[in-house]
Amino acid sequence: MEVERRKLEQPRDAEELRIRQLRARDMLRGELEGEDLERYVEERVVTTTFEKVQNWARANSMFPLTFGLACCAIEAPISLVTARYDLARFGAEALRASPRQADFIILSGRVSIKMAPVVRRLYDQMLEPKWAISMGACSSSGGMFSNYAVVQGADKFMPIDLHIPGCPPRPESVLYGFTKLQRKITGNPDPGWRRRYNAEGTEEWARGGPASAPAPDEVAAYEAARELAGA
Amino acid sequence: MTVNIGPHHPATHGVLRLIVDLEGEVVRDLKPVMGYVHTGIEKSCEDKSYWKVIPFVERMDYVSYFFQAEAFCGAVERLVELEIPERAKYLRTIFLELNRIHSHLVWLGTTALDLGAISMLWYCFRDRDRVLDLFEMAGGQRMHTRYFQVGGVIEDIPLGFEAKLREFIAEMPTRIEQYQALLDRNEIFLRRTKGVGTVSRERLLELGVTGPLLRAAGEPWDLRKTFDHLAYPELDFKVPVGTVGDCYDRYRVRMAEMVESVRIAEQALDALPEGPHIADDRKYVLPPRSELSTSMESLIHHFKLVTEGYRVGPGEIYYAIESPRGELGCFLLADGSAKPARVHFRDPSFVNLQAFRDMSVGGYVADMIASLGLLDPILGGVDR
Amino acid sequence: MPDAPGLELIRGEIEERHPGAVLDTGFAQERAALVVDPERILDVLRWLRETPGQGYTFLSSVHAADYLPAEPRFGVHYELLNMDRAERLRVKALLADPGEDALPEIDSCVEMYPTAEFQEREAYDFFGIVFRGHPDLRRILLPDDYVGWPQRRDFPIGGEPVTFTYNERDLG
Numbered sequence: 001m002e003v004e005r006r007k008l009e010q011p012r013d014a015e016e017l018r019i020r021q022l023r024a025r026d027m028l029r030g031e032l033e034g035e036d037l038e039r040y041v042e043e044r045v046v047t048t049t050f051e052k053v054q055n056w057a058r059a060n061s062m063f064p065l066t067f068g069l070a071c072c073a074i075e076a077p078i079s080l081v082t083a084r085y086d087l088a089r090f091g092a093e094a095l096r097a098s099p100r101q102a103d104f105i106i107l108s109g110r111v112s113i114k115m116a117p118v119v120r121r122l123y124d125q126m127l128e129p130k131w132a133i134s135m136g137a138c139s140s141s142g143g144m145f146s147n148y149a150v151v152q153g154a155d156k157f158m159p160i161d162l163h164i165p166g167c168p169p170r171p172e173s174v175l176y177g178f179t180k181l182q183r184k185i186t187g188n189p190d191p192g193w194r195r196r197y198n199a200e201g202t203e204e205w206a207r208g209g210p211a212s213a214p215a216p217d218e219v220a221a222y223e224a225a226r227e228l229a230g231a
Numbered sequence: 232m233t234v235n236i237g238p239h240h241p242a243t244h245g246v247l248r249l250i251v252d253l254e255g256e257v258v259r260d261l262k263p264v265m266g267y268v269h270t271g272i273e274k275s276c277e278d279k280s281y282w283k284v285i286p287f288v289e290r291m292d293y294v295s296y297f298f299q300a301e302a303f304c305g306a307v308e309r310l311v312e313l314e315i316p317e318r319a320k321y322l323r324t325i326f327l328e329l330n331r332i333h334s335h336l337v338w339l340g341t342t343a344l345d346l347g348a349i350s351m352l353w354y355c356f357r358d359r360d361r362v363l364d365l366f367e368m369a370g371g372q373r374m375h376t377r378y379f380q381v382g383g384v385i386e387d388i389p390l391g392f393e394a395k396l397r398e399f400i401a402e403m404p405t406r407i408e409q410y411q412a413l414l415d416r417n418e419i420f421l422r423r424t425k426g427v428g429t430v431s432r433e434r435l436l437e438l439g440v441t442g443p444l445l446r447a448a449g450e451p452w453d454l455r456k457t458f459d460h461l462a463y464p465e466l467d468f469k470v471p472v473g474t475v476g477d478c479y480d481r482y483r484v485r486m487a488e489m490v491e492s493v494r495i496a497e498q499a500l501d502a503l504p505e506g507p508h509i510a511d512d513r514k515y516v517l518p519p520r521s522e523l524s525t526s527m528e529s530l531i532h533h534f535k536l537v538t539e540g541y542r543v544g545p546g547e548i549y550y551a552i553e554s555p556r557g558e559l560g561c562f563l564l565a566d567g568s569a570k571p572a573r574v575h576f577r578d579p580s581f582v583n584l585q586a587f588r589d590m591s592v593g594g595y596v597a598d599m600i601a602s603l604g605l606l607d608p609i610l611g612g613v614d615r
Numbered sequence: 616m617p618d619a620p621g622l623e624l625i626r627g628e629i630e631e632r633h634p635g636a637v638l639d640t641g642f643a644q645e646r647a648a649l650v651v652d653p654e655r656i657l658d659v660l661r662w663l664r665e666t667p668g669q670g671y672t673f674l675s676s677v678h679a680a681d682y683l684p685a686e687p688r689f690g691v692h693y694e695l696l697n698m699d700r701a702e703r704l705r706v707k708a709l710l711a712d713p714g715e716d717a718l719p720e721i722d723s724c725v726e727m728y729p730t731a732e733f734q735e736r737e738a739y740d741f742f743g744i745v746f747r748g749h750p751d752l753r754r755i756l757l758p759d760d761y762v763g764w765p766q767r768r769d770f771p772i773g774g775e776p777v778t779f780t781y782n783e784r785d786l787g
Contacts, residue, residue: 066241067239068245069245069246069267069268070245070268070270070290070293070610070611071290071293071374071375071611073245074293074294074337074374075373075374078337078340078341078352078356079356079359079360082352082353082356082357082360083353083356083357084356084357084360097240097241109268110268110270112266112267112268112269112270112614113758114266114267114269114757114758115238115246115267115268118238118239118246118267122239141777142774142777144275144286144287145270145271145272145275145287145774146275146772146774147270147271147274147275147772147773147774148271148274148765148770148771148772148773148774149269149270149271149274149757149765149773150270150271150774152774152775152776152777152778153777153778155778156778167375168373168374168375170373265755265756266754266755266756266757266758269756269757271765271772271773273741273766274765274766274770274772275772277768277772278772309644310644312644436672436673436698437728437729437730438729438730439673439674439675439728439729439730439731440730452698457701458701546643546644547680548643548644548646549646549675549676549692549694549703549705551675558675560675560676560694562676562678562680562692562694564680564682572680572681572682572768573680573681573766575678575680577675577676577678577694577734581733581734581737582730582733582734584733585729585730585732585733614756615756
């Protein structure tokens, strides 16, 4: 089934607006029936596929795992869920302490060699579908700590869906990254700079682990996005 | 029954692992296991020139970053006997006290969250964001600003900073009173913190504990008052001291410290002298950029400082300041080259954690969590 | 901080009680340091703590440093603090590297100053200095099965290259 996007157009004049208001009032009262009812419902229903609804629901109500390692932890998760940079407006304010109940993990902070097996175990305990955001320079690539004690990037031992640069990244950066993850989940990944520079088709997939083989619907999503862009 | 708490746990204030021997709900023995965020900062610093060490060292105790920068810069300045200008001293004092307020707000929010007063987190972080706005205005970044450099501060405060700081100073005491009104006489908070985690003053001194923990037990020891550094000798402030040494006293001491910090910041701002914000000695301090196009010596100094860095003659020094958690000491061993030979930080959380066992043994598990919250360890400092 | 003459007085008094314990004194940047024979470190620390005129009852920090290539190689520093007079004194004990796989040893001061427990473990963890008499000497910050003493000057800084897509095939 295809997605039917039929926007309810703006009322052309005051009379049409009044008709709509009356019809809505009748609907509320339960007085609309017969053909009027059918037409009312038709104008407002969106038909779509099950996967799309599922992805939309998943993306907009993610449960993060309360997991903070170092400095980035003060910026997110703690600062993100507070009032100024509210993560609740994206539906992700329900931080779960148990990995079994969480959807995604934000690796906020440097991963030391002692902590790496613990993180991997936590990630394994999470149930599918799960995502991982590597926040900050230290978990993406070891950051400024190129030494014996820090794992140079969490990619070395677990698949990461999104990297956020910064040291520490501003909470706005993390929110921007989070919206990109939401786009990825809904199957509409952001081509980013590739669209701006006409570089679509140059994506590379990393080897090793689940991150190596892209899922077929991910590849299809990329193709679809390219088509929509008219490339 | 031996229970393992952490390293991933919502209430351990970082990645601390506790191996607890329980008998029912009563704690019989406790062993903390640390090192889960050990970053090898001290080893990394031996490889970098002195000014590059500052961002590394800021990331140890990641909530009170200005203090680490001050400990390191102060140690270098004392080793090379470099005098910093008055304005820099006052500016450093202002930022240190703002950082103290920031650290205590983070502590209050997360500890109250552990104890169940969840809405405190939002209130405290609202004010914390205001402090971070001030840091961002002056230093360009919210956390780990690299604002303190050897010789002073890297840039003068911008226009509008003073007005914003005065606004903050005017409002903060009311906010602190609001927080106290929420928690001070709250029955649940009182029952969870009164009489919990008491350790005697002598035992704390034996264990090397400093900071609000020691002051709550009745010992009026504060490095700001004992050793003259920065602008503290010229400012008038009180040091809050508790009586019993239980968790409630620690809470009260920290709240009072926040009020005092606001006063210190206000006095320092009022007394802020005019003048350069960084020392003049071109051997250690970058010349202003405007001079680079006119003066050859400035260009040479700039080149030398940026590529190799300045050399610090052979010597060693230990310089300690009062961070929000206690005595933060920096041991610097210099061997005459452009890179330090050993940078070691005596971190207060590392030493304070030794008292945790004494606080929790014999009490309930829930009391242990309360003690841990009010001990205020920051694992970045513990593990370095 | 005891000034230079005060430092010499302290040295003189220790010489009377424990002859040969203090090897040297150092006074730089208004900081006083005593260099002490590692075998007599406990005597000196006890004297400094218990003698009525001295009273250095607070141990701020115990840490180690590697003076390579100077010999003796390892230095264990004790930062003592007299809280009544607000004076700091540093006591240094220099240990030579025994060579091969043997580890340098020094007596532990945990009975006198319980604060040294974690800090001596840290010195052991990073430098391999064994503190005789320590109740629980094992690694504290590094994983338990780590091999090597990272903070020694001849230990490499470590680290491996970051894996990007352009070099992941080469790195394996």
